[in-house]
Amino acid sequence: MFLKFLFICSSLAVLFGSLMVACTKDIMHSCIYLFFCLLGVAGLYLTLNADFVAATQLVVYAGGIVILMVFATMLTGGSAFQAHNKFGFKKIPMMGSRETYIIGFISAFLFIAITFKLLLNLKEGLTPLSGQMPFETVRIIGHKLVTDHVLPFEISSVLLLGALVGAAMIARPRRG
Amino acid sequence: MINLYSYLGLSFVMFLSGIIVLVARKNIIAMLLGIELVLNAAGINFIAYTRFSNANLDGHIFTLFIIVVAAAEAAVGLAIAIRFFQIKETIHIDDAVTLQG
């Protein structure tokens, strides 16, 4: 029962958040809606027994990425920046502002609908395994990270190193 | 009843709005938000399939790495956006057309 409640709350947050990200004009508000959406995703992870991933979602996304996003928004003029269409209709018909939404929606819907139709074909063996899931996921993830998945674990540090150095180099204020 | 398809439907909507943001919004940072949505939709799928199909937690680990990659991607993407703003004083995506033929 509580599971259902949690699921409903989280899914509402996800639906509301993700749609509002797409539909809000103000970029700062979009960030906040993204935050809601990510919180909802964390809730969904909880309902799927993935407590550690949910907490990671909270720590990294809620505490990290969204803050970085709002910082970057501030550094690029904040909400004062109003997006308007520069090309207009004449040059490339597809890039109009309202039309963009329509075309975007249609193409995205088509694409995703078909992709998910493919996904839904993978039906076999998809009964929920109630009670079989190990509840202490963090230990299992830890064991996997140091045995089977040790290479991705180490490589992710290299990825982070690259991101850090690269981003710091790009964003660094320069002379002259 | 909550089953796999509920989660798939949710991730569907998330993916959809992510793609719409990517296609329709003009702000580079907003597009990065869209990418986050898309990545999270993928994450939901991974976890849901892990929960509903097999008992080993590889999906969790995959999602963990998705989060890692998302963080790295956001860091670099935002840095590029900021640099772009410093050079061009705008972050309108239609100004980033240096590669125009």
Add this chain to the structure above:
Amino acid sequence: MEYSICTIAPIVLLPFFAFVINAFIVKRFTNIAVAISCFSIFGSFLFAARIFNDFVFGVYSAGFHVHKVFTWFDISATGLPFKVDMGFYIDNMSATMLLMVTGVATLIHVFSTFYMHDDKRYGRFFVYLSLFTSAMLGLVLSDNLLSVFIFWELMGFCSYSLIGFYYEKEGAGDASIKAFMTTRVGDVFFLFGIVILWSVIGSVSFVEIYKAISAMKLQGLTVLGFPLATVAAASVFMGTVGKSAQVPLQVWLPDAMWGPTPCSALIHAATMVAAGVYLSLRMYPLMEAGHMMTVISYIGAITAFGAATIALIQTDIKAVLAFSTISQLGYMVMGIGVGAYNASFMHLITHAVFKACLFLAAGSVIHSLHDHHTHSHVQEMPRMGGLRKKLPFTFIAMMCCTLAIAGIPFFSGFVSKDRILGDALYMAMKHSSYIPVAVLGFGAALLTAFYMFRMMFLTFFGEPRDKELHDHCHHEHLSWNQNIPLLILTVFTLGGWYCGSIMGQPFGKIATERYEWFQTLIEKPDVAKFKDYYKDNLIGGKTRPSISTEKSVYDENGGLSEEQAHHVHHAHHLGAIFSVIIAFFGVFLAFLAYIRKAIDPGKIVNAFSGWSRALQNKYYFDHFYKKILIHKILLRLNNFLAWLDLGIYDRYVIDGTEKVNSYMFQFAKWFDNLWIDSILVDGTGASVRLFNVVLRTVQSGSIQFYFIVILAVLTGYIIAI
């Protein structure tokens, strides 16, 4: 005893990491790079020593091995039955080999800090050395032919770089290319052999190959009418021929002496050339299955004898050692051919030790003889002489090694070489076809004793022939990087380290059991034991003692029946007596010729002037390859093709076409003006302009537009499937 990846992998990875690090820092921090190289190889030595200790003095028997694998790639899903497991395979043989390679390499690294110190590319030398050592160790630890091949080629590359180390000299560059190309001939065959084995067995792992041989998988198959096993064995053996400088691909090794002396010691004497023999030993069951034994023994014997004869008249100290290397390698290959598996491997080890020592000693001599007129070091023996007093430690080292290589009792060379000769004699008594092998083997032993002592006498004894050079030579002091490595190696030229008996044979034994570790533990891979074999996982899984962990006991009869053993022993005793006599006779001859001057070598050379010229030209092998193979055949082929091109094709086809063309031209001109220019060209321009508009629109540079296109295409694609 648990072996994990952590205790095995560092052996290869330490030098490799040293190489990677040094490659970056060598320009700035040369001394640090050198230190890193030396300490990394010493670290590998410690790891190897641990493994050696476990395998030889632990509780393991001859058949014991550790095998750790991980799947490198597996394309069996595509239908090709090809799965390559990379991994480590350690048995007693590779444990011994590891210890030898790391130990010798460590000492050579140390010596190089002395020898190469004033060189302008001091650091880079160590970079190559590190890479080379790691490749050699990787080869020793490999569990399959493919990774053997990879490391094999890596060593080929290092050898190329080191031979051409002084690339300013023209000869060095040529020699490096020669070495590279010559070994390449063998390598092509080797690769061919690997492919053949894979096509039949579906795997290139040693274990799988043993399994297949024990299951008689190779029988009855043919390639172009030849039995498949023979073709595969011959091809793999060609790899050995190339790498270990056997006839007819031996020509590169003497030229390899263009490299710095320590690299000659490491590569062209102690380790790399041994890799070929090592491969043949690993593939021994295949050679047996392919009935290659006679051929191998003949090739080995001819190499051993031929190279020894050439060495008789060389005047360059390094050249003598180079030919003696070829000769000794010939012994090892001959040992494989006559079934002396154990002795052949033992000779590999003993030879590596004393040959490394000999080269280092030669390096020490060369380094101390500095010609002030030409500002170069002197390698010519006629300008040496009487160096005994000046270089006492080098003299001791070189003397011991010479005794060893000449086969004087109590020294390691005697123990191993004598066993090979004993087995050759035994085979000759059994099959008459082996008689020439035995004769050539004993002959080579005589010549070896002679030319090695000739070298010793010319270098260290008598009066100095170049007074000025001799006076400039400084008196040698004991120093940690000049003499100590030599003396350490010298200690290991004693026979007692390898064998418990004085004579190397079952008579005159002073101790058995643990002193006979070599004979007890190194034995032919018994393919029958690999029938139901499974591998351990690299990480995680436990090392499974695959066959047994009980210590083997020394069996004097080597598993043979009493009567057979008697025959074998008989032959061996005979061989031992012969070889002792022959060795002393050779030394005596050298003594007569170069100390007593009772025999004048010049006269003999004059008497056999034809032979001597043949020897000077190394039996015209280089001439043959250069004059006949390259000039006569390949150049002729080239000329023929050129003639086809210039004479036939040009004259008739081209000129004829020209005629036709001139007629065509008139027509074409008309056609061109009207159709091409006015319609096609202008029309194309117009159409390009038209497309341009479309393409410019498409190529908008706007990411979002691209994104929509991507989505559309993906959608279409998914709908289509």
Add this chain to the structure above:
Amino acid sequence: MNETIVTYLKQFEFVSRGYAGLSPHMATLVSVIIFGIFAFVIVNVCAIIGGLGTYAERKISADMQMRIGPNRVGPYGILQFLADGVKMIMKEDTVPRDCDRFLFFIAPFFCLVGVFATLAVLPFSNGFILTDLNIGVFYLLGVASMVGMGVFLGGYSSNSKWSMLGGMRGASQIISYEIPVTISILSIVLLTGSLSLRDMANAQTGFPTGWYIFHNPFTFIGFFIFFIGILAETNRAPFDLPEAESELVSGYNTEYSGMRFAFFALAEYVEVFVVCSLASVLFLGGFKVPFDIGGNTIIGQLLQVGTFFGKAFLLYYVVIWVRWTLPRLRVDQLMTVCWKYLTPIALFNLVGCAFWMYFFDGKSILTLLLQTGAAAAGGHH
């Protein structure tokens, strides 16, 4: 298995018997009610602690400055915070004209939700924990990071330069100091082998000899890093740059008035309590009572709660003490302290702890000393 207050109560027979007769849905409902009661109690207690925090702050500062401090409302002025609360709720709620109303409205939620959610995993005693998640401390970090977002939004939405600066500073300070804190926590997790806060407390003993702060040199340094980090994370002096009144008026909450301001203040004071109790759990033995007096009985639980609060209040006192003793840092010094001192030292500590675990098998330094002492003494005999 995850312990909650409900599973603790089920030890008592009448509770478990009552549960046995319920349908699953009803059981959940009853659990929700039980949780609700206890959560309500805890929220109120913590709110009161937060309120008393303001009182304590004023009183202690007065003490240090030889003043009297609040002394009118109630005995010794102890009801001052209630009076303040009433005053706050009576104040006019002004909203700046140019502000971003949506964000202005939502910012206090972030702060308060983030802080209150952390209360769920605080182990007040062995049994009295709302819920002992097995990702406890990680969850706590994740939820607490929402506060930074709230601070930033509060500053941003006001559209005032002071608020904006304060918000930016606050957010960057909070996120920066989260790193040394997290890494210090990692070293404790390393020693405990669990993320659950109750396990961490239970791995220590009631006497200081068994506390993690005295476990090895690295944790000893780690405690101070953690403590400095939490001072900065809660915007306490000497790290109160986001609300530096001499530079930024009042920082990120300049434009907030009335109740909205009260929420920020409440969140801040409750957060100080939460992090102080976290420090006590991680390093100072948490709820453990010497000799485990009282055991698992009600008395024992009460003793444990008392110990817990005692340690937390002690740290709370130190926090206030520090505020009135040390001057404020400059913003560049703030960043230097975090990135060039605390973070490298914390990383070093983590590695050191790992080595300690590896070489000494997780024994504390006192145990090792005693063992060597015993061995030496045995050698003489």
Add this chain to the structure above:
Amino acid sequence: MSQNFDVYIPVVLLMGFAIIIIIGALIVGRFIRPHHPTELKQTAYECGELPVGSAWSFFNVRFYVVGLIFIIFDVESALMFPVVTVFKELNSIGKGGIVLVEILIFLAVLVSGVAYCWRKGDLDWVKSFQNTVGNKIKK
């Protein structure tokens, strides 16, 4: 199953309490507090001066760089948590060494990145500040 999920009830409850407290207080306050907005009252308080321009425009990249390093470390700690949690178990069965090496490699790679940033002055608040001031003046 449902029992397992009960552990999350307090989390949701506490979050709900926080929201209810705020909304409740604001609603209750609406009935008792005064409401007399004036033009001046509703401007942003900038020490008595009338605010000039929007506050949402001027900011320095250094904030972003701090956020950047933070997020890298955040992700790093998120990955470290499970590894560190199992370290004790693995150490007790003798696999502590290999995990230790893994942790060391992981940290060493990251620390090298931070060392790079340190060397390049990204961690210096003042230096980057001077740079930007220099920029502005040059322009």
